[in-house]
Amino acid sequence: MSLSFDSARLPNPDLTEEHHAWRDQLRRFIDREIMPNVDEWDEQGFLPDELWGKAAEFGLLGVGYPEQYGGTEVGIDLHHVNIVSEEISRTSLGGLPSTLLSHGIGLPPVLAFGSEELKSELVPPILAGEKRISLAITEPSGGSDVANMQTTAVRDGDHYIVNGSKTFISGGMGADWATTGVRTGGKGGAGISVLVIPMDLEGVSRTPLDKKQGWWCSDTATLYFDNVRVPVGNLLAEEGHGFLVIANNFNNERLAMSVMMEANARVCLEDAVNWARDRKTFGKRLADHQVIRHKIVEMKQRITTCQTYIQYCTRQMAAGTAEFGDIAMLKIQCSQTVEFCAREAMQILGGIGYMRGNRVERIYREVRVNAIGGGSEEIMRDLASRAFGL
Ligand SMILES: Cc1cc2nc3c(=O)[nH]c(=O)nc-3n(C[C@H](O)[C@H](O)[C@H](O)COP(=O)(O)OP(=O)(O)OC[C@H]3O[C@@H](n4cnc5c(N)ncnc54)[C@H](O)[C@@H]3O)c2cc1C
Known part of the structure; x- marks a missing residue:
């Protein structure tokens, strides 16, 4: 028996014919659109914009997301999602999933805790590959101690005024929105909320973190918020429930x-x-x-x-x-x-x-x-x- 990427995979009794067919289709897409470009994209330090459209058209961006927003949920389970992770990693380009699939961490909180209006605005263009979203939790003062985050959001009428910064944000340079952890209350986890912040609001700026050991094609960023007025409708779940959302x-x-x-x-x-x-x-x-x-x-x-x-x-x-x-x-x-x-x-x-x-x-x-x-x-x-x- 040979020992290869495929033969070294243990048989998985939970996989059906549909899962195997999905792997075959996906592999063909990856072999055609991604594999030949891996070295070039790694060296150039970014992914081409058209990749999002191609990935959306193939159905890669929408796997497991609700049909009503343009996803493919029916007949899809966690194994399909695992197959995406597995096949995309066969390329060896670690910065690819962290960027092309950054909605995999930025979007689920919106779907689980956002208003219908917010979901209708964000989810369809993201799954269509026209817009992007990142998850912004880590701060320059630390990432492990999430309960101690420093970025503040102070309620002012129909808005929150956000001040602070986030760092190491995958896909942060190209993101249209950032699902962002903020402090709306006192110290500790109970004072944390999550706001979806549009990156085109006044007071938002960002700088690239492009001198990384790896993940060169990923547009990692530091985000800065200077008196940014975010509509209250962009709050996920209730104020103070941010830890649960995250x-x-x-x-x-x-x-x-x-x-x-x-x-x-x-x-x-x-x-x-x-x-x-x-x-x-x-x-x-x-x-x-x-x-x-x-x-x-x-x-x-x-x-x-x-x-x-x-x-x-x-x-x-x-x-x-x-x-x-x-x-x-x-x-x-x-x-x-x-x-x-x-x-x-x-x-x-x-x-x-x-x-x-x-x-x-x-x-x-x-x-x-x-x-x-x-x-x-x-x-x-x-x-x-x-x-x-x-
Ligand atoms: C390439 C890249 C992409 C990333 N993408 C994102 C992203 O998209 N969104 C986002 O929000 N964040 C992102 N991160 C940030 C990442 O989640 C943080 O780096 C991570 O949570 C650790 O936080 P820190 O770097 O601030 O280290 P610290 O929290 O400062 O910790 C430093 C070291 O001390 C250790 N340590 C801390 N506390 C303890 C303790 N109590 N006991 C023992 N050891 C401890 C940690 O394990 C770590 O090894 C990314 C990071 C990288 C490098």
């Missing part, structure tokens, strides 16, 4: 990240195995050296652990019984696995693995963000420990 989508985001990390680890495995089969040293193939075979097996072993855990967590999520702690531990498991696999794959590739323009180099360069963004490793462990009453 936390509501955490498990989806972390599951998606986990699936992407597992897929990235599998890319490393595939490229390492192919190289080990072809490359000869000391008169035999790399794969004929026991040390190299052991590296490959350890990669596979760790990847398989992630896959079983992903299947378990997906089932729990689909049933609505997922624990925050489980998803948090899954995220750690997957980030450690992809770090390990990126290192071992680059080791097997040798010098060529260190050169730009191959998937392993890119994944290695980008791998650290997984243990930081979407809830850092330390914060994930702390979250998981609560389930044990610690």
Whole structure:
């Protein structure tokens, strides 16, 4: 049996013919529209605007979103969404999903807690690829301690006046709206609310964060709010319920990240195995050296652990019984696995693995963000420990 991206995927008894057909269609789209451009987009530091329209037309942006706003919800479940995360990560371009699919974290709070008017205004153009939305929680003063955020929103008639700033915001330079955590009340989590802030309002400015270790094609930004007047209708849920709004989508985001990390680890495995089969040293193939075979097996072993855990967590999520702690531990498991696999794959590739323009180099360069963004490793462990009453 060969060991490749596809063959190293554990059989998943929950997948149907429809899921497999969706994967095939999606792969064809990605192979046609994305794969040939990966190196160029990475080096140029941005994604072409027309990609949003193409992705919308194919149906990628609307997967799992309500039909009434232009999405495809009927017959779609979490496995379809996982397949998106998996297939898009086969490209190895980590900045692609964090930008093209930034609505995956910016939009669910609007759908779950926004007014009908707000949803009707925002969701259709976003799913059509005409407008974009980001999630803005992290501040220059810190991201882990969400309850301590400093950006303020003070009620003034029919508006909130927002002052403060947000940083490391994925897709922030191109966003038309930012789903933004603000402080409307006193200290702590109970003083937090979430406002959808249009980026064209007076007093909004932004600067790019383009000197990143990885995710070069992602337009990460710092956003500044200087007496920005935001209509009260843009408040999500009730004032002071922002923590709930923010936390509501955490498990989806972390599951998606986990699936992407597992897929990235599998890319490393595939490229390492192919190289080990072809490359000869000391008169035999790399794969004929026991040390190299052991590296490959350890990669596979760790990847398989992630896959079983992903299947378990997906089932729990689909049933609505997922624990925050489980998803948090899954995220750690997957980030450690992809770090390990990126290192071992680059080791097997040798010098060529260190050169730009191959998937392993890119994944290695980008791998650290997984243990930081979407809830850092330390914060994930702390979250998981609560389930044990610690
Ligand atoms: C490329 C990129 C894209 C991002 N995209 C977004 C986005 O779209 N939207 C958004 O809102 N944010 C985004 N982030 C921000 C990300 O969520 C934060 O970086 C993350 O939450 C950590 O916050 P911080 O960087 O301020 O670190 P801090 O909160 O300052 O923490 C620094 C370190 O200390 C550790 N630490 C903190 N508190 C504790 C504790 N109690 N115990 C032990 N260790 C602790 C942390 O784990 C971390 O390792 C992005 C970040 C990056 C790098």
